[in-house]
């Protein structure tokens with residue numbers, strides 16, 4: 001079980017504000033790894049450093065042992081980190097297949113010239129992209145929706161389409177930013193099963209999630225941030241019992257403390 005993503009002393013400052021301070025963690029191959037913490041703890045900022053949207057002010061990020069700290073997001077994505085965003089990023093007036101094809105196109109070489117003149121390379125890429133996208137759609141259990149307009153699907157299914165699009169490039173690690181946000185309890189359970197199934201099929205996953213039940217029920221390992229710093233890293237059992245974690249959630253006045261106990 002080798003390491004897929006590792007950070008070493010990652011810091012990210014915004015002027016005088018230390019949004020992320022000295023965070024080290026290791027995500028191993030085959031894990032579902034969760035990042036939790038009260039509002040403003042630095043989760044999104046840390047995620048953005050891992051996917052290259054922000055450069056670390058200090059510290060390093062490694063993907064499969066390779067230093068990606070100063071690489072551009074497109075390069076990092078090509079090397080194997082794909083992510084979804086907190087808010088839905090689907091093209092609502094395009095079909096599920098067309099949406100997934102967009103994710104898949106990121107891995108092909110043909111450009112505008114090839115597309116306009118329908119070169120051999122373009123045709124080969126198109127065939128590959130369609131085949132690969134349909135395969136991914138099948139793996140995501142979305143075959144019956146392949147030709148349906150994305151915007152007309154229930155919210156939970158749209159989320160799945162978004163994840164399928166991210167999967168189309170066969171990433172080394174899939175980053176999910178609050179996948180259960182805005183979902184009802186039934187949709188959340190469905191999504192958790194879906195994430196677990198992807199993981200059983202070998203996908204390594206890193207996710208941020210506020211829904212404590214979701215995190216505690218599916219993550220193998222959890223990193224807890226508070227005021228930009230790591231306060232705990234371990235299995236759900238370890239995290240739940242950790243006094244500093246409990247204090248952080250109760251202290252924040254969030255329902256988190258309560259949820260932590262019931263998760």
Ligand SMILES: Nc1ncnc2c1ncn2[C@@H]1O[C@H](COP(=O)(O)OP(=O)(O)OP(=O)(O)O)[C@@H](O)[C@H]1O
Pocket residue numbers: 014017018019037038039040041042043044045046
């Ligand atoms: N681009 C930015 N410029 C300045 N400050 C920022 C920026 N992005 C985040 N911050 C600050 O950094 C801190 C951490 O924010 P971040 O969004 O990473 O936390 P979070 O744990 O994801 O919060 P939430 O759970 O509310 O999404 C906050 O104080 C936030 O105001």
